Amino acid sequence: MTSASHSVSDPAPLRIALLGTGSLGTLMAWHWQHEQLWVIRRDYSRPLILQQDQRDTLTLPRWDGSDLDWLVLTTKAADALPALQTLAPRLAAVKRILLLQNGMGQQDQVGDWLEQTGLPCGLWAGTSTEGAFTDDEGIVHYAGQGQTWAGPWMSESTGKADTDSDVRLPPGVQSDPDIRSRLRAKLAINACINPLTAIYRCRNGELLTNPQYHAHFQRLAAEVQQLTRELGWQLPFDVAQQAAQIAAATARNQSSTLQDILRHRPTELAYITEYLLKEAAAHGLSAPVSEDVRRLTPGGT
Numbered sequence: 474m475t476s477a478s479h480s481v482s483d484p485a486p487l488r489i490a491l492l493g494t495g496s497l498g499t500l501m502a503w504h505w506q507h508e509q510l511w512v513i514r515r516d517y518s519r520p521l522i523l524q525q526d527q528r529d530t531l532t533l534p535r536w537d538g539s540d541l542d543w544l545v546l547t548t549k550a551a552d553a554l555p556a557l558q559t560l561a562p563r564l565a566a567v568k569r570i571l572l573l574q575n576g577m578g579q580q581d582q583v584g585d586w587l588e589q590t591g592l593p594c595g596l597w598a599g600t601s602t603e604g605a606f607t608d609d610e611g612i613v614h615y616a617g618q619g620q621t622w623a624g625p626w627m628s629e630s631t632g633k634a635d636t637d638s639d640v641r642l643p644p645g646v647q648s649d650p651d652i653r654s655r656l657r658a659k660l661a662i663n664a665c666i667n668p669l670t671a672i673y674r675c676r677n678g679e680l681l682t683n684p685q686y687h688a689h690f691q692r693l694a695a696e697v698q699q700l701t702r703e704l705g706w707q708l709p710f711d712v713a714q715q716a717a718q719i720a721a722a723t724a725r726n727q728s729s730t731l732q733d734i735l736r737h738r739p740t741e742l743a744y745i746t747e748y749l750l751k752e753a754a755a756h757g758l759s760a761p762v763s764e765d766v767r768r769l770t771p772g773g774t
């Protein structure tokens with residue numbers, strides 16, 4: 474994705490508010506800075522700063538409750554529902570909510586809550602392979618260009634989804650009508666790599682090169698592959714092969730889960746491993762390797 478400015482022939486700017494201006498949120502704010510953009514933050518005292526070849530400073534207004542085409546959440550998964558609940562009285566002004574986060578489970582939590590409250594916002598889910606991190610001075614670094622997809626979230630309990638065919642997505646975001654499958658594919662890979670990097674405090678590539686970690690990785694990946702098959706997820710790849718390929722391609726990276734642990738922050742494993750375990754339990758499937766991994770993961774139960 475690259476940032477581009479508007480010309481006279483462009484359609485009117487989209488009205489977007491970004492909730493959660495950490496690493497990914499700041500990057501998206503930079504991509505979307507030529508739209509009509511607001512932010513919802515806990516601390517408004519500092520501008521957003523994005524560093525790539527050059528350093529860009531964005532001073533964006535606080536959302537004043539005016540009408541929005543999109544309210545985009547770039548918080549961690551666990552913060553999605555609580556953050557929206559605090560905004561409930563103002564959500565009637567929001568046409569669509571996009572949850573642009575890793576993991577699964579929060580989409581249904583938010584969907585169920587919207588259903589219960591009767592709020593009219595359409596719910597979309599998204600996923601991104603862009604990479605950004607925040608340094609100790611609060612500056613966000615654009616670490617790797619990637620792609621971002623979004624699609625309407627269909628509730629499994631009610632079968633309801635936003636069916637409007639005339640939806641303009643924020644710049645650079647590609648439409649994926651089957652976003653659930655894309656999220657499942659990402660979750661399956663994360664469920665193989667992330668918890669083990671947290672248990673062994675290792676970089677992704679060590680899951681392949683250290684014999685002890687590799688044996689554990691193979692057992693876990695085989696189980697995740699079997700589970701996803703039995704859950705009928707129909708992934709476009711062999712989970713074990715793909716997880717190994719991604720661990721090799723990102724060998725020098727610290728997974729987001731390991732980064733969270735090293736920074737003493739909550740991980741998103743409740744929305745990765747835990748989500749898979751809940752799905753397995755709901756279908757009467759056992760998952761002993763994942764259960765064990767959950768127990769061994771720092772903060773696991």
Ligand SMILES: NC(=O)c1ccc[n+]([C@@H]2O[C@H](COP(=O)([O-])OP(=O)(O)OC[C@H]3O[C@@H](n4cnc5c(N)ncnc54)[C@H](OP(=O)(O)O)[C@@H]3O)[C@@H](O)[C@H]2O)c1
Binds near residue numbers: 495514515550607
């Ligand atoms: N970073 C990446 O490269 C990347 C790539 C793809 C996907 N993702 C996914 O994107 C999501 C966000 O990741 P991230 O790395 O950007 O995390 P992050 O840097 O921790 O940013 C999350 C932001 O959400 C804010 N927040 C939480 N609750 C809030 C609330 N109630 N009101 C306002 N702001 C709130 C946090 O504010 P405080 O700082 O005040 O807590 C923080 O600024 C995660 O699901 C992650 O897995 C990230």
